[in-house]
Amino acid sequence: MTEAWDAAVEAQIRGAAQRGEFDNLPGMGKPIPGRGMPYDESWWIKSFLEREKLPSDLLLPTPLQLRRRVEQVPDEVRDLPTEQAVRAFVGQLNAQIVAWLRNPDGPRVAVRPVDADEVVARWRAERAPRHVTAAATEPAPVAAPARRSRRAWWLPWRRRA
Numbered sequence: 001m002t003e004a005w006d007a008a009v010e011a012q013i014r015g016a017a018q019r020g021e022f023d024n025l026p027g028m029g030k031p032i033p034g035r036g037m038p039y040d041e042s043w044w045i046k047s048f049l050e051r052e053k054l055p056s057d058l059l060l061p062t063p064l065q066l067r068r069r070v071e072q073v074p075d076e077v078r079d080l081p082t083e084q085a086v087r088a089f090v091g092q093l094n095a096q097i098v099a100w101l102r103n104p105d106g107p108r109v110a111v112r113p114v115d116a117d118e119v120v121a122r123w124r125a126e127r128a129p130r131h132v133t134a135a136a137t138e139p140a141p142v143a144a145p146a147r148r149s150r151r152a153w154w155l156p157w158r159r160r161a
Helices: 002-019 043-052 062-071 073-077 083-102 116-127
Strands: none
Touching: 062 073, 062 083, 073 083, 073 116, 083 116
């Protein structure tokens, strides 16, 4: 029975090859992914993320995703046009953090809401016009503090200067 099955499958493969159904398949002529490399159990999900162009952050648990978003807040608000947009962004992120704090899942990671006033102050400072003069760019000479020699007062053969 298995021989008949194998023969039928081989006949279908041969027929498809003769009709050209295997021509111009995606990946044709390329090495099989994962060959020649150490075995990775999650090769399929990595290839899915790469193929769909999804960020690998999606694999992280919720608290780590939130921590990463908190770290990226200055970069994400930099190009926002108004203070209201910055506050709305921080408000949305804080709502997600509070929702997670109410019902935590995953590893226990400290995640705190973001201070909107601090983010807005940093946003304003980055957007402020920078009028830098040549005198301001040169460091002002700083007088070195007078160094006192450290002498070992407990050693009798040391001379006091």
